Amino acid sequence: MPAERPTIADVAQRAGVSKGLVSFALNGRPGVSAQTRDRILEAARELGWQPSLRARALSVNRAFALGLVITRDPEIVTGDPFYPSFIAGVERELAPAGQALVLSVVPDEDAELAAYRKLVAGRRVDGVFITDLRHDDARIELARELNVPAVTLGHPETPSPFPAVSMDDRAGIEAAVDHLVGLGHRRIAHVAGPARMLHGSRRRRAFEEAMTRAGLRAGMVVETDFRAADGVRATRDLLARPDYPTAIVYANDPMAIAGLGVAQRAGLRVPDELSITGFDGSDVGEHIFPALSTVVSDAVSWGSVAARVLLRSIAGEQPGDTDLPPARFVPRESTTRSPEPTPRADV
Amino acid sequence: MPAERPTIADVAQRAGVSKGLVSFALNGRPGVSAQTRDRILEAARELGWQPSLRARALSVNRAFALGLVITRDPEIVTGDPFYPSFIAGVERELAPAGQALVLSVVPDEDAELAAYRKLVAGRRVDGVFITDLRHDDARIELARELNVPAVTLGHPETPSPFPAVSMDDRAGIEAAVDHLVGLGHRRIAHVAGPARMLHGSRRRRAFEEAMTRAGLRAGMVVETDFRAADGVRATRDLLARPDYPTAIVYANDPMAIAGLGVAQRAGLRVPDELSITGFDGSDVGEHIFPALSTVVSDAVSWGSVAARVLLRSIAGEQPGDTDLPPARFVPRESTTRSPEPTPRADV
DNA sequence: AGAGCGGTCTAAACCGGTTTAGAGTCAGAG
């Protein structure tokens, strides 16, 4: 049985001073003579003393932890490259700051609100990330009501007291559409994310606007839940249409990869007979054949910036909104010239 | 400015009793009259009181949280389906138990040990998961030294005081090899994980043994770091050999998918000219073309069982080792008969 | 010499729960 962990009282006793002075010395606060400080630090070192976060948390009323709630059915969480990268970015910021990340994975939106409540009510975290914003997102109101600092990924629609860290994804969609239009495509479809999610509907609108600007009708849009299986269904439906598309812009990579599979299985040559673009730049999309043209967003730095902003909020600053460099379209192999001749402009 | 959160003292005052009795009533302990208990519960409800986990943590000397440290360079963490599913499984167990998951993502093994130390020294967690076991894994000794309950995913080589929750992955590899041999393949290669990782070398050994049992030489084995980019390189090397393989068994899905891309890019028809199997059953592998034959392991239940075992360890029980149902091989479209005729047995 | 002051340090309160020792009340047994 190893010895009990030393407490600050043990250090005080060994150094021959009071508890309070030990606390002062270890936190580098003034009012401790250099000589005594050294003696205290020495004693702490000898005992291998480490402050108990629990005691600190209680007395300074901080949890030294941030909360992240991920709402995804288990099916989609697999394969989606966003969260792992985002979390890696968050960690990069938290670890040096002595903070920890408390993660909650829940299946649906009711459980999501309950999870936020639980994290905050138990005082487990000092602040929360709000990701995957939805229309009229109840979490904003909840966080305000719980009086907890928060940061939103993207600008919510409803007025929000919390700083937002955003990455423009419209530019990427527009670039993808422009790229396809430049290759002569006219019948371009979009496999969109769920309309209730802000980035789902925003990407869809960006698609529609880009099409309109190019003088094309944005008639072929299928709404999905971002799952690979949805990509399969949507692609099948689109390809079965009499006015089947020559190019499909997918709202994420897993659906694009699944769509590619559907097209290939149907005997279509990609990209010669069908061009495909993804979104979010998964590692695997880079290595499949043909390599996926996609819109890459830097989820890692999104994570670290969001974490930094949240920490500043907690520290009492009022950080403003941050706009990250926009996601950018990276053409690879899955897009090429339209199989059908571009009608001449004067026709 | 919302009102300060009520404490147990507020509840006590409102109910006209002492703090201690409130604590007893709320924890359902005997020694409180039914009438008083109701009055206390009513007061707590009226005030919307929620116990502070911080205070509880300090007084009962528990963190009510479990630690998971993930060591992966950001490149591989993306695309790997294991951790998201595993975490979902863990959550399923923790949430009802009022526990939280503290997640740490670190880039390398030094940072990994430091992360465990930090979680435990700060008393942030009551127990830790040890995943991705390696040979002579320093974390076992560290956890013992830190005197923290732990659970290992798989049986470590070195004697370990901690319960292990294992899933046999050899059977899956063997089934894959047998499947390929049955299809007439003789030149079967293996793209292995890193030898320093237990599951990397164990899958490799299972491959070699299955080959030997089938009377074949297991000469073509390439060691990798589990990254998709490694799968690309390994596949190129294998296909460039004069005695190129007719089938490749990959140690994980991302490498298999990348390898498929390499083969297709080289003009090989998969599976007609090259059969491919993966490992771990990613969602995306199911939807690509050809759909990936792979070994699926139930990472979700792995997570919940491991969490349950760890919670029991923390509660002072001595749970034994658990063996989950073995990962099983699921043939899909990426494997078929060998393109070369099977030599007759008597030749 | 005494007041004033900065520097150093101690004692004790505090954070919000849990837990223990013991006080008070009441019923039933002797």
Added chain:
DNA sequence: CTCTGACTCTAAACCGGTTTAGACCGCTCT
């Protein structure tokens, strides 16, 4: 009628830190 024991409850200690009020010291200034 008193003793015993069960039941209910209070007061206070405790977890391990932080923070505040104030004591004590030696010094300078008038």
